[in-house]
Amino acid sequence: MQRYFIDPGQIDGGAVVLLGEDARHLAAVMRARAGEKFIACDGSGRECLAEIVNIESGRVEGRIVSERASEAEMAWRVEVAQSLPKGDKLETVIQKGTEAGASAFLPFLSQRTVVQYDARKEAKRLERWRKIAKEAAEQAHRGIVPEVGEVASWKALLARFGGYDRVLLCYEEEGRSGAGLRPELETFARRPREGADPASRPSLLVVVGPEGGFDEAEARQAEAAGAVCVGLGRRILRTETAALVALAAIGYESGEMGEARHV
Incomplete structure (x- = not known):
């Protein structure tokens, strides 16, 4: 499943938005469609599983399905x-x-x-x-x-x-x-x-x-x-x-x- 690091401001309530290169990668390179899922990370350890609800040029909108704290960082x-x-x-x-x-x-x-x-x-x-x-x-x-x-x-x-x-x-x-x-x-x-x-x-x-x-x-x-x-x-x-x-x-x-x- 594709993962993207985004600005925290792109996560608002129950929605997340991919913009620019990330949106183009998911839509054009990965050929994602509405209903498929991706993971958005805000860079501070918060991960959101989102379902695509809309795809436009340079913009992908998703509905947050679940959230969790990342478990991938070292103890030190x-x-x-x-x-x-x-x-x-x-x-x-x-x-x-x-x-x-x-x-x-x-x-x-x-x-x-x-x-x-x-x-x-x-x-x-x-x-x-x-x-x-x-x-x-x-x-x-x-x-x-x-x-x-x-x-x-x-x-x-x-x-x-x-x-x-x-x-x-x-x-x-x-x-x-x-x-x-x-x-x-x-x-x-x-x-x-x-x-x-x-x-x-x-x-x-x-x-x-x-x-x-x-x-x-x-x-x-x-x-x-x-x-x-x-x-x-x-x-x-x-x-x-x-x-x-x-x-x-x-x-x-x-x-x-x-x-x-x-x-």
Whole structure:
């Protein structure tokens, strides 16, 4: 069944409306007809099953049959900060990372970033990245569309570390020494959350470097800002692979694969 993320204002009482590209996709590409059903998500975790009652050019109207809260989100809120990689690798990180459960993506520039950043092209690229996140969220039956932030400087990224319960910097030197991700996740799962809102999800930021990784100075700066340097095993991973490996490990430890969920 087709799923679409829409603006909350497109859900009114017992009715929902698809507009623009979503409406054209359902009507022209999927050849939907009155009486058929689709799912509309408002991006905050609310899902509505709707029955089509009217189809017009660029507009599909539906009657809400039922509503429910999404059950597709991870127990922990995990965001990925990814140093800009070459080519279309960030698109892969966003697409696959969305499928794996990431809540947001924060592109940034670091010492060994190879890409020549062009601010004039950013708006167009950011629009494409966000479209990829939306389409991947629909495909993966997510309850939210992950946020994709504007490209930030290393200094600006460091300043954000205090907003998370834990920041994990993927650093290959830690992998060589055997200081892996697993012990940190086990500790994180057991930590007390005194004073925390019971309704809020624990938050993690996974920070991944560019093709050449982080230099030692950056690792020390990250630690000073509150991050923990972790390895992802003894093998050297491509930059577009690292975040996905970390997300899989986090998903397992948080109970994503069927164990009790740690909150």
